[in-house]
Amino acid sequence: MGQTLTEKILDDHLVEGELETGEEIGIEIDQVLTQDTTGTMVWLQFEAMGLDEVQTEIAAQYCDHQTYQFDFKNTDDHRFLRSAAGKYGAHFSRPGNGICHNVHRENFAAPGKTLLGSDSHTPTPGGLGELAIGAGGIDVTVAMGGAPYYIEMPEIVNVRLEGELPEWATAKDVILELLRRLSVKGGVGKILEYTGPGVETLTAPERMTITNMGTELGATTSIFPTDEQTEDYLERVGRGDEYVELQPDEDAEYDDEIVVDLSDLEPLIAKPSMPDNVVPVSEVEGEDVDQVIVGSCTNGGYEDILPVAKMLEDRQTSLETETIVAPGSKQASEMLAREGWVAEMMAAGVNFSEATCGACIGIGHVPASDSVSLRTFNRNFEGRSGIEDDNVYLCSPEVAAAAALEGEITDPRNLDDVEAPGVELPDEYDGSKTDLIAPDEAVDDELIKGPNIGDVPIRDELGSDIEGEALLKMEDNITTDHIIPATQDILMYRSNVPKLSEFTLSRVDDTFADRALEADGGFLVAGENYGQGSSREHAALCPMYLGIEGVLAQSFARIHRANLFNFGIVPLTIDEDTYESIDQGDEIEIVDDVYEAVTSGQEEFTVRVNDEEYTATLDASERERSILAAGGKLSWTRDQAEDGG
Ligand code: F3S
Known part of the structure; x- marks a missing residue:
């Protein structure tokens, strides 16, 4: 075959x-x-x-x-x-x-x-x-x-x-x-x-x-x-x-x-606040747009911004709409600048930004309250833009440019006198490389740690008993942005886990971190697709620091599930009936000897909630089980190195 x-x-x-x-x-x-x-x-x-x-x-x-x-x-x-x-x-x-x-x-x-x-x-x-x-x-x-x-x-x-x-x-x-x-x-x-x-x-x-x-x-x-x-x-x-x-x-x-x-295919748009909430642009045409942002790792290339520049050339963006262009790389900015396109966009009313993720995670260009922002990004999870009541739509650069010109969501096929710009690659991507330092040009040879750079917390080997309160019960599709938001006020503590942990799940319940620390152990309970979104390992590291020992969810997103193993938190899958039976505050106990069950390859675990017993599943490879038993991947890797493995 x-x-x-x-x-x-x-x-x-x-x-x-x-x-x-x-x-x-x-x-x-x-x-x-x-x-x-x-x-x-x-x-x-x-x-x-x-x-x-x-x-x-x-x-x-x-x-x-x-x-x-x-x-x-x-x-x-x-x-x-x-x-x-x-x-x-x-x-x-x-x-x-x-x-x-x-x-x-x-x-x-x-x-x-x-x-x-x-x-x-x-x-x-x-x-x-x-x-x-x-x-x-x-x-x-x-x-x-x-x-x-x-x-x-x-x-x-x-x-x-x-x-x-x-x-x-x-x-x-x-x-x-x-x-x-x-x-x-x-x-x-x-x-x-x-x-x-x-x-x-x-x-x-x-x-x-x-x-x-x-x-x-x-x-x-x-x-x-x-x-x-x-x-x-x-x-x-x-x-x-x-x-x-x-x-x-x-x-x-x-x-x-x-x-x-x-x-x-026709021009499509994802409505707030999930990337799969997709409809034809024509279905939402006419809705006022307060902000347009072109950029991100999805549509921030030279060839993504050039069509926007061409559509805006010799035109004026709507005075009611703030239009921002943030290229994905400085090379793209430099090339667009050398060819005069940056000046064209600026003349049309564009606010030209440095090449950064920035607005994609709510750092800069936070939308006004109760306003509509149209972005060429890949995610529009609620609150990710930096404000809780955001209305972020996701679309192509061409649809974004049409909205910038008209001040409202516009199917670009309905624009008067604007030609479809098509796709055009430059002859050569020839920006300077001065900001990319190769290993043989390195300027430092020792680590430089400022006061905000802390140590890595390490969990002890997995114990035999896990019991505690269902500290938080959550719905389906909880994202890593919910668990640890990446907004600026929080993100600056990414190297300082004790401080960062104070913000854990604060977007779901702002008493959570205090309650978890006080409880010194306990569980999280969630619906389907728990931990979707970014790869942020802080979304497992901070709950681990707060003492969370297990997550009971109907299903887990791939990277987050791996991160839970990597930080010694037991991820157990439960069915819908079990999920429905658990209330926040319930006492949960894993009846089995957890260390023994994890290391022996046991898949079904008995979980006692108040006085009722339910079945939860640990679907894990032998290697994942040994990582969990060691208390996480850092301890496991060290153990392996010590054993010569
Ligand atoms: Fe991409 Fe950066 Fe947003 S990597 S998804 S532009 S945060």
Whole structure:
């Protein structure tokens, strides 16, 4: 039987296990990336493990989420990250140089390689044929030390693209269409592999918009085959020699197939406050728009902003609408500036921002209360913009530009005298590289830790008894933004776990952190898809610091589930009846000897809630069980090193 493209790359990197759905496999990692929110813990853990030097072909530390240095704590973090990259041999991308995925795709992403990143949109270079997976920081730390990355072999779904995008429909509409059909849970446990005649009609950056937002489907990753479009892009970024042709075998078999006819697509928009709340733009046309932002790792490339610049050229944006353009990389800004497009946009009324994640996580450009913000981003979870009652819509750059011109949601097909700009790549991506410091140019060789940089908390070995209160009962689709928000006032404590923990789940219940500390142990209870969203390991680390020992949920999002194991919190799956039977404040006890049950491979656990008994399931590999038993991955890795394992 032939192989899918995913299987070919996995086979090339396989160090343990077999490529059978549901089996745990260990794969070798060629490249790692980390960013400023997750990076400080990555390097503190790397230091705690006593490792000397990065072992992967490429390791890159980006500073993108919080680049505004208006508090010494952020600047301290950036300086620490630069020093860690210098000491251990990673590339360092300075604050303002751009968003990790944009800078990575321009400089390092390559077909056939594996990439592990401590950011949930790490799958972005799947559009170039790289197998790129988002993971928790500790997984990245361990991979950076040369160990394999372990994952349950996902199902491989063939997303067959047919036809060609009509005028005004874009790559963003392809992924919004998939979200409309499949929902934010539709990709869980799956790798989406794109095939079909429609693939060759999409440029590599368009493909990367699609693979970027595969994360919103919950997919492990998404990948495209490589072809002339891939080679063309690599040549334009000056890395044509890294091109490798990669295609699935003709007789490859997939677990499932989805067909999207590109010619049927029209401009789409995700309404507040979930990326799968998708409707045609025409359905919400006419709604007033207070703010438009073009940018992010989804649509922040040169080729995403150029169409906006062309649509705004010699025109005036609406006076009632604030329009912001924040490119994904400084290279894109520099190129647009050299070609005069920045001036054109400014003349049209655009507020031009530095290349940063910023507004995507509520750092800067927070919308006015009870207002409408239209963004080209990938997420619109409630409150993520920095204000609780936000109304954030997600759309393509073209739909965003149409709204900027008209001051209301507008189907760009209805614009008078504005031509569809189409997709255009520059001859050469030729921005300067002064803000990307290679390991051999490192400016530091020792770690520099400011006062806000704390130690990494480590949990003791798993005990035999776990009992305590159901400290918080939550609904479906709780995001890591709910667990630890990434807004500026909170994010600046990312390297200071005791302080950061005070904000744990404060968006759900602001008494939670105090109650958890006082209870000194206890449980979280949640519905489906608990922990979806970003890869933020603080969402497990802070509950661990507060003493949480178990989470009972109907289902878990992939990265967060791994993070719970990595920080010694027992993730148990419960059915709907059990969920309904538990009230906040109930006393919960795991009846089994937990250490014994976890290490012996027991799957069903008896959970006593008040006086009733229920069954909960621990679906975990042998390796995950030993990590949990050790109290988390840091202790486990150290134990392994001591045992010579
Ligand atoms: Fe940054 Fe938002 Fe992407 S936080 S990495 S631009 S999802």
